[in-house]
Amino acid sequence: MDKYSNFKLKIEAKPSLFHGRTVRKAVGQSLWYRIRDYILQKDTPVCSICGFSPQQDEMWNLHLHEIEHYDFENIVVKLSGLNLICANCHAFHHFGFTQLYSSKEKMERLIEHFVKVNECEINDFKECRKSLLFRRHSSSEVESKKTKSNLSFQEILAGNYTVRYAIIGDIPFKDEVIEKLNKKGVYYQYK
Numbered sequence: 123m124d125k126y127s128n129f130k131l132k133i134e135a136k137p138s139l140f141h142g143r144t145v146r147k148a149v150g151q152s153l154w155y156r157i158r159d160y161i162l163q164k165d166t167p168v169c170s171i172c173g174f175s176p177q178q179d180e181m182w183n184l185h186l187h188e189i190e191h192y193d194f195e196n197i198v199v200k201l202s203g204l205n206l207i208c209a210n211c212h213a214f215h216h217f218g219f220t221q222l223y224s225s226k227e228k229m230e231r232l233i234e235h236f237v238k239v240n241e242c243e244i245n246d247f248k249e250c251r252k253s254l255l256f257r258r259h260s261s262s263e264v265e266s267k268k269t270k271s272n273l274s275f276q277e278i279l280a281g282n283y284t285v286r287y288a289i290i291g292d293i294p295f296k297d298e299v300i301e302k303l304n305k306k307g308v309y310y311q312y313k
């Protein structure tokens with residue numbers, strides 16, 4: 123039914139409850155860079171969405187996107203895998219953030235990328251953006267009610283709650299990641 127469902131590049135945004143909360147931040151830079159290096163050495167470094175292949179000195183253009191699922195009830199980010207994608211494609215996976223922090227020129231370049239990758243029209247981009255807004259209508263307030271603790275909207279804005287993390291897929295250095303999360307008291311184990 124949705125003609126956009128087979129677009130290679132989709133527009134997504136992270137639920138407000140989990141804004142800024144990632145395994146990457148929780149485990150810290152040095153472990154994260156080791157994971158990234160490991161994946162870069164193992165795979166051919168290309169964007170798994172658009173196929174962009176950076177020069178050796180442009181590797182920073184490839185990001186590790188965390189494939190996440192969300193458990194609202196227990197406030198848990200479930201990491202199921204890592205996806206190597208270019209900075210331009212990545213911007214569409216965190217589109218709420220991108221819209222807030224991108225200049226007009228940057229947005230124009232990103233839209234060009236979207237149109238090229240999906241071989242579509244600018245209008246298709248606008249439709250996709252609209253549907254994201256629509257999906258996000260059920261924002262913080264609704265999300266808060268799904269939690270066991272019934273966080274208030276204010277508490278969510280203030281970020282006054284603990285997000286925990288579960289690793290439900292295979293990632294490099296998984297044991298170390300779990301150990302690190304455990305040490306910080308933010309690991310969540312599903313029975």
Ligand SMILES: [Zn+2]
Nearest residue numbers: 169172208211
């Ligand atoms: Zn890409």
Ligand SMILES: [Zn+2]
Nearest residue numbers: 186187188215
């Ligand atoms: Zn990402």
